[in-house]
Amino acid sequence: EFAPSHTADKDGRMAASAAVDELSRNFTYWSPGAGNGSLSGAWYLGNQIHLSGVLLAILGNLVMSISLNIQKYSHVQLAHQEHPGPYFKSVLWWAGTALMAMGETGNFAAYGFAPITLIAPLGCMSVTGSAIISVMFLKENLRASDLLGMTLAFAGTYLLVNFAPNRSQSISARTVHYYFVGWQFLIYVILEILIFCILLYFHKRKGVKHMVILLTLVALLASLTVISVKAVSGMITFSVMDQMQLTYPIFYIMCIIMIASCVFQVKFLNQATKLYNTTMVVPVNHVFFTTSAIIAGEIWGSEHLPQSYIDFGNIPGKQMLDKIQPDSNGLSYGTLPDGSVSTKSQSGEKKED
Numbered sequence: 001e002f003a004p005s006h007t008a009d010k011d012g013r014m015a016a017s018a019a020v021d022e023l024s025r026n027f028t029y030w031s032p033g034a035g036n037g038s039l040s041g042a043w044y045l046g047n048q049i050h051l052s053g054v055l056l057a058i059l060g061n062l063v064m065s066i067s068l069n070i071q072k073y074s075h076v077q078l079a080h081q082e083h084p085g086p087y088f089k090s091v092l093w094w095a096g097t098a099l100m101a102m103g104e105t106g107n108f109a110a111y112g113f114a115p116i117t118l119i120a121p122l123g124c125m126s127v128t129g130s131a132i133i134s135v136m137f138l139k140e141n142l143r144a145s146d147l148l149g150m151t152l153a154f155a156g157t158y159l160l161v162n163f164a165p166n167r168s169q170s171i172s173a174r175t176v177h178y179y180f181v182g183w184q185f186l187i188y189v190i191l192e193i194l195i196f197c198i199l200l201y202f203h204k205r206k207g208v209k210h211m212v213i214l215l216t217l218v219a220l221l222a223s224l225t226v227i228s229v230k231a232v233s234g235m236i237t238f239s240v241m242d243q244m245q246l247t248y249p250i251f252y253i254m255c256i257i258m259i260a261s262c263v264f265q266v267k268f269l270n271q272a273t274k275l276y277n278t279t280m281v282v283p284v285n286h287v288f289f290t291t292s293a294i295i296a297g298e299i300w301g302s303e304h305l306p307q308s309y310i311d312f313g314n315i316p317g318k319q320m321l322d323k324i325q326p327d328s329n330g331l332s333y334g335t336l337p338d339g340s341v342s343t344k345s346q347s348g349e350k351k352e353d
Contacts, residue, residue, distance in 0.1 A: 053114030057122040060106025063099055065129030068269075068278060070096035073138060075274045087270070097266070104262065112233030116226055116297030121160040123286045124153040130282040140277050149283050160294070170241075171234025173248035179300050180250065188299045189224075196220045211284065214272040219288035221261045221268070223296035228258035230297070 074093040078084040087093050110119045128150055134140040179185060199217055202208040231254040235245040245251060272281045 050114045050118060053110040053112070053119060054122065056106045056113070057110035057119045058125050060103040060110065061123055061126040062103075062129045063106065064103030065126040065133060065282070067096040067099035067103060068126075068130055068273060068282060069133045069138060070099065071270060072134070072273045072278050075270075076138070087274070100266070108229050108233055111226070111230045112237045116230055116300075117294055118161055120226065120290050120293035120297070121157040123290055124150075124157045127153050127283050127286045130278050134278040138278065140279050142279060146279055146283070153283065153286060160290075170238055171231060172238050172243075173235055173245045173250050176231045176235065176254065177248075177250045180253075184299050188296065192220050192223065209271075209275055211272055211276050211281065214268050214275075215281070215285050215288050217268045218265050218272070218285060219292040221265045222289045223292040224257055225261040225265060226293040227296050227300050228254045228261065230300075232258055 071087075071093050074090045074096065075087060077092065078087055078090060107119065131142060131146060131150060135142045196217065199213055199220075203213055203217070232251065235248075235251050235254075239245045269281075269285065272285070
């Protein structure tokens with residue numbers, strides 16, 4: 001009469017032991033091929049390059065948060081002077097600019113290791129860092145809405161990083177040129193230029209200094225910066241790992257776009273930090289920047305490169321009229337001139353239907 005109870009206890013111990021073994025396998029970081037969970041060694045090895053990009057982006061954004069607050073502090077100091085001079089003559093402002101360049105360099109390197117949809121949302125680290133530094137050193141107020149905004153920023157970053165399409169692609173000069181002249185990207189750039197000109201007209205001619213106007217100008221420029229940075233860093237990575245790409249004109253075109261968009265971004269962002277508190281500017285800029293970067297990145301990579309034909313050479317007994325086009329929907333290599341299909345069986349033997 002005790003047999004059923006004994007069997008149930010044994011089954012329970014076996015199930016618990018199996019669960020512990022599975023858990024230990026999934027949390028084994030350093031054993032190649034151990035486990036298949038999200039924290040397993042296989043997962044780590046498969047995403048090691050992306051993790052390098054994530055770490056670079058986090059460090060870069062933290063450095064940028066420090067730089068923005070240093071520049072804000074220089075604006076505050078100049079405002080309290082009896083005869084304030086231009087901010088670009090301030091040594092402190094240039095120190096902040098140097099730190100910003102370092103942070104942007106980290107982000108630049110990060111785009112060479114990971115997709116735009118993974119790196120762009122990590123700007124929330126800049127939001128949090130700026131909020132903490134501005135409260136501690138600039139004595140700005142941290143409201144409950146600011147804390148709620150930071151929480152939502154982290155939640156949104158988690159969702160974007162986990163559910164965004166994970167596409168890794170080697171970026172060559174040919175790839176950049178193909179995307180650059182694609183009709184989707186050209187339409188996007190034309191619309192962006194029109195919006196930018198309209199906002200710039202209200203800002204310069206009408207004297208509109210609203211924070212949304214300034215940060216929208218920054219975001220529009222940032223979309224071009226992200227695309228050009230991704231292209232330049234990708235071509236440099238491709239040159240190091242595979243074949244030299246730095247001799248193509250498209251590389252230098254993207255470099256010019258990157259530098260010009262960065263310079264004007266800094267200009268408008270400085271105007272915003274001069275007029276408004278850092279705790280207001282940084283979160284809004286993060287939202288605008290992330291949205292603009294992801295949209296631009298998705299449009300930039302929305303086109304598929306044309307698939308090349310495969311030339312198998314002369315096939316005995318068949319008259320070759322043209323090259324054979326691969327069939328992406330099945331195991332077929334393509335259709336031969338008489339309509340027959342040449343395939344490979346699972347055993348590796350070639351057969352004709």
